[in-house]
Structures are given as structure tokens and as C-alpha cells.
């Protein structure tokens with residue numbers, strides 16, 4: 308993508324992240340007070356309504372000097388902090404999507420090919436660019452939504468050592484919609500008669516993006532299904548994420564042609580929904596056992612639902628990496644607090660923030 312449009316997307320991400328961060332402050336506050344979400348924003352101290360120009364994310368905090376205009380009471384630092392965190396997370400999401408960071412499965416080019424099929428469009432260069440861009444927007448909105456809900460969970464757990472069910476359910480619903488939509492678009496390719504040529508065009512397009520070259524791909528599609536996976540492993544070792552997508556797409560077709568039980572399991576694991584559900588449920592069971600046997604002393608039911616969401620979102624491989632990193636981070640942080648004399652062995656820490664930090668780091672593992 309041209310550098311100007313990339314810059315535009317990153318800039319818009321920063322601004323939108325600020326606005327959503329500001330909205331999350333309201334959601335968190337009103338969930339704490341068990342209020343509904345209608346009506347204007349007001350100062351939590353003097354209860355007076357806040358005029359629109361005093362309600363601009365970050366900027367208003369700065370020009371009001373961090374104080375309410377009406378009563379002069381200090382505005383808590385967590386408000387601008389959440390806005391800035393939202394801004395940075397939205398930028399990070401854009402960076403990940405623009406660099407194929409969501410393509411751990413078939414997602415991007417499977418979605419692109421599926422959209423072409425759905426709208427009955429031929430894979431011309433123009434259409435490929437157009438539908439690839441639509442797929443990118445879809446991924447961007449998805450990752451922004453996941454990051455926004457995660458930020459709300461992070462802040463709430465940090466403040467109250469509690470994760471509201473409504474937050475986790477919202478996160479799970481967002482992932483469910485995206486997983487099912489992208490898998491459906493993928494299936495549309497695999498189960499349709501003309502999928503081979505369509506998928507080839509899209510693969511070619513994907514390949515050209517990584518300078519893999521058409522020769523590679525045509526040779527790749529010419530070989531027998533038996534050697535598919537060997538070739539796939541080799542291609543994976545020498546090429547970037549976009550090529551992975553092509554390789555996995557071809558491998559998927561291979562799985563479908565030869566439907567022995569082992570291949571069907573592999574096939575399920577290649578889909579976002581299948582992989583996510585399996586690892587989400589396994590993680591939730593393990594965490595439930597920990598909560599049950601430790602009698603909620605160092606983890607709660609909120610964490611059980613949270614790890615289901617993380618597994619459902621990240622899928623098998625990254626899901627496990629994310630949880631592993633969460634335990635590492637928790638241990639390092641806990642030891643650091645004890646060494647610095649800020650905590651004792653029995654000081655309780657909320658585990659949700661570590662789980663979410665692990666999830667974020669796992670997204671950067673390819």
C-alpha cells in the first residue's frame with residue numbers, strides 16, 4: 308500500500324483509539340455504578356453535565372489542567388491513561404493487520420477469495436485489490452473491537468479484581484462473528500466447483516505481493532497432493548506470511564480431497580472457529596480445575612471465561628503461547644514486586660491483565 312494511505316490509516320487509528328478510549332471510560336464508570344448507558348457525561352464529583360468542548364479525549368484533560376471546570380476537583384489520571392492506551396492499541400491493531408498479523412490461518416486471502424465468490428466477481432487485478440482492501444477493513448474493525456473490549460476488561464480487573472461477565476461475553480461474541488464469517492467465506496471457496504481457478508488467481512495475487520513469483524506457484528499447484536505438505540513446509544521456511552496463506556489454502560484443499568479422520572482433524576484445526584473452540588474449551592477446563600482446587604484463592608471464574616475468549620480468538624498455537632507468556636509475565640512481575648518490597652508472598656494480584664498482555668504478545672509471534 309502506498310505510504311500516504313498507510314500514514315492515513317495509522318493516523319485515523321490513533322484518533323479513533325482516543326475516542327473509543329474515552330467511550331470505554333464511560334462504560335467502565337457506569338458498569339461500576341451499575342448505571343445505564345444513556346444520557347450525557349457528567350463529573351463524578353459534582354454531578355454537573357460536561358459540555359462537549361470539555362469532553363474531547365486527552366485535549367480537554369490538558370487544557371483544563373486535569374481539573375473539573377465546575378467544581379475544580381482533580382480528574383483521575385486513569386481517564387487520560389485509558390484514552391492513550393486505546394489510541395496506542397488501535398495503532399498497534401492497524402500495524403498488525405497491515406502486516407498480515409492476523410493471517411495465522413487462511414484468513415486474509417481466504418476472505419478475499421470468498422468475497423469475490425460471494426459477489427460473483429471475476430478475479431481481475433482491480434477486483435483483487437478491491438476485495439483484498441475490503442477484507443483488510445474487516446480485519447481492522449475486528450481487531451479494534453477485540454482490543455477495545457480487552458482494554459475495558461484489563462482496566463476493570465486492575466481496579467476491582469473482577470471481570471464483569473458482560474465485558475467477556477461481548478468479547479466472545481465479537482470473536483464468534485468474525486470467526487464464523489471468515490470461515491464461511493473460506494468454505495465458499497473450498498466447496499464450490501470453480502474454486503481451483505479462483506483460489507489460484509488469489510494465490511497468484513498474494514504471491515506477487517511477496518515477490519514469490521508466478522512460477523513458484525504454478526509449480527506448486529502442479530504437484531501431487533502427497534508432496535503438498537513437504538512443499539508447504541519448505542515454502543513456509545523461506546517466505547513470509549502472505550505465502551503461508553497460499554500454502555495453507557492449498558493444503559486445505561488437500562485435506563478436503565482426502566478425508567481420512569486424521570486429515571479432518573487437521574482441517575478443523577485450520578479453521579478459526581474449530582481451532583479457537585478446541586483450545587478455548589481446553590484452556591477453560593484447565594483454569595476451571597485451578598479455580599476449583601485452589602478455592603478461588605489465586606484465580607476466579609472471570610479468568611476461566613477470559614481464557615476461553617483468548618483461546619477462541621488466538622486459535623491453538625498462539626493461544627497456548629499467549630497463556631504461557633501470561634504466566635511468565637505474572638511470575639516476573641510478582642517477583643519484582645517482592646524484591647522491591649512492594650508486595651508480600653500473599654499479596655493478591657489480578658490475573659486478567661497478565662492474560663491479556665500475554666494475548667497481545669502472542670499476536671506478534673508468527
Ligand SMILES: [Zn+2]
Nearest residue numbers: 350353375378
Ligand atoms: Zn466537577
